[in-house]
Amino acid sequence: MNTKEITLTWQDGVQAIDELVSAELDKQEYPQQALANAVLAVNKNLQHRDYFIGLANCDNLEVMTAVAVNVISQVDSEMDKVPFLSCLSAFYYEIEANDSAEATLQIALQIDPDYSLAKLLKRVYEAGWANAEIATMRKSLHKSVVEGIAKNGNRLITEGGN
DSSP: OOOOOOOOOOHHHHHHHHHHHHHHTOOOOOOHHHHHHHHHHHHHHHHHHHHHHHGGGOOOHHHHHHHHHHHHHEEEEEEEHHHHHHHHHHHHTTTOOHHHHHHHHHHHHHHHHHHHHHHHHHHHHHOOOHHHHHHHHHHHHHHHHHHHHHHTTSBBBTTTOO
16 A cells, blocks of 8 residues: 555545544445555544544444554554554553553554654553543543644645644
8 A cells, every 4th residue: 555645635534534434334345545545644644643543432442443453454564553553552441451452552662662642552551540541531632633623624634733
């Protein structure tokens, strides 16, 4: 999958992420263009990564976990997997699958030891946060992320957000 030639707006990134979730809900194959666009958006703009993690706001962690696993399995670049591995780790932690959360986080940190969400999650896990606090964090962040993306919808993904 080549994401280097893609130019997207912030709204295009949201649309791509939403297409993956819809495909998962419908038990369909992920559209390859939506997959490439979502990977680019989540990797190039932290607002899109936060949008992705916040979509579990619907409390359907099973769907979001499946989306993360499927994206990870279809992405060639190890670095492009890191945001999805980090989100997956948070989803696992929230459902109290702590061993899976820690193992997934270790993979993310091996690939990119400086990735901000992975470093944050490491501190959260080491501090022994209650698993439900991940949901609280996601839910409190999601509304402002959606508002920010709407406000910047026509900007190119490479413009701000990181």
